[in-house]
Amino acid sequence: MSTTTTIPGSATAAVALSGVTKVYGRGGDAVVALDRVSLDVAPGEFVCLVGASGCGKSTLLNLVAGLDTTSGGDILVAGDARPGLMFQEPALFPWLTVGANVEVPLKLRGLPSATRKARVAELLDTVHLGDFARRRPHELSGGMRQRVALARTLALDTPVLLMDEPFGALDAMTRDILHDELERLWRGRNAAGEPLTVVFVTHNVREAARLADRIVLLSSRPGRVIYETRVEVTRPRRIDSPEVAAVAADVTDRLRAEVGRHGH
Numbered sequence: 001m002s003t004t005t006t007i008p009g010s011a012t013a014a015v016a017l018s019g020v021t022k023v024y025g026r027g028g029d030a031v032v033a034l035d036r037v038s039l040d041v042a043p044g045e046f047v048c049l050v051g052a053s054g055c056g057k058s059t060l061l062n063l064v065a066g067l068d069t070t071s072g073g074d075i076l077v078a079g080d081a082r083p084g085l086m087f088q089e090p091a092l093f094p095w096l097t098v099g100a101n102v103e104v105p106l107k108l109r110g111l112p113s114a115t116r117k118a119r120v121a122e123l124l125d126t127v128h129l130g131d132f133a134r135r136r137p138h139e140l141s142g143g144m145r146q147r148v149a150l151a152r153t154l155a156l157d158t159p160v161l162l163m164d165e166p167f168g169a170l171d172a173m174t175r176d177i178l179h180d181e182l183e184r185l186w187r188g189r190n191a192a193g194e195p196l197t198v199v200f201v202t203h204n205v206r207e208a209a210r211l212a213d214r215i216v217l218l219s220s221r222p223g224r225v226i227y228e229t230r231v232e233v234t235r236p237r238r239i240d241s242p243e244v245a246a247v248a249a250d251v252t253d254r255l256r257a258e259v260g261r262h263g264h
């Protein structure tokens with residue numbers, strides 16, 4: 001049915017889902033992945049989506065990204081740009097240098113060469129990879145490759161960043177550093193009056209409590225919003241702080257109860 005649309009100049013929500021349903025397949029084989037999900041994400045807000053495996057988190061992001069169409073309901077995304085999407089795998093072009101990878105979206109946007117070079121340098125500095133422009137992806141660590149992927153996504157100059165378990169494959173220390181960097185970058189954009197709205201999917205409740213303004217818990221399949229909580233812990237946060245642990249414990253209890261009810 002309907003698909004992603006643009007909200008012209010909307011000041012209220014950067015992303016708005018209204019009664020979104022997604023059914024894969026037909027007849028007896030049909031799988032209801034999402035069931036009437038409604039969710040408004042404010043401009044500049046950082047929302048983490050958590051839920052049991054298979055509850056439809058990736059489906060929801062893919063729908064907002066416009067990679068797939070809904071079976072019912074509406075999704076509205078503010079602004080002209082398509083949302084940027086980042087996955088667990090950085091999916092870089094291995095034959096291109098780091099700089100050339102980041103340049104790809106700028107080329108696709110038709111920007112002139114000098115503008116592209118300056119923007120690539122700026123973006124690589126933002127993710128602390130200013131000295132690595134001429135390297136190739138295989139010469140970098142997993143965390144560095146994910147930073148390149150982040151720089152490439154930011155090159156879209158999108159106001160909406162959709163992140164699907166982006167740090168799920170990284171070790172705890174690297175993930176911790178990338179949490180700090182993402183938070184710094186996101187806060188910097190908001191402080192500069194260029195709001196960056198983030199919808200971040202994770203299995204890791206601690207990670208959600210570390211990063212989110214708001215955590216949204218989806219039920220086991222079919223995914224529905226069953227709980228939301230604002231994370232009031234002062235930023236910058238530490239993943240091992242008692243305040244973050246307390247938020248994570250609350251959400252984990254609710255997630256356990258949900259998984260217990262459904263057996264998955």
Ligand SMILES: Nc1ncnc2c1ncn2[C@@H]1O[C@H](COP(=O)(O)OP(=O)(O)OP(=O)(O)O)[C@@H](O)[C@H]1O
Nearest residue numbers: 024025031033052053054055056057058059060221
């Ligand atoms: N293309 C597809 N065709 C049929 N079923 C699908 C398709 N994509 C996803 N599904 C099903 O829809 C449900 C939701 O999948 P989705 O990947 O969105 O969940 P998820 O919450 O992101 O899972 P995980 O946490 O394990 O990554 C699952 O039962 C999945 O098997």
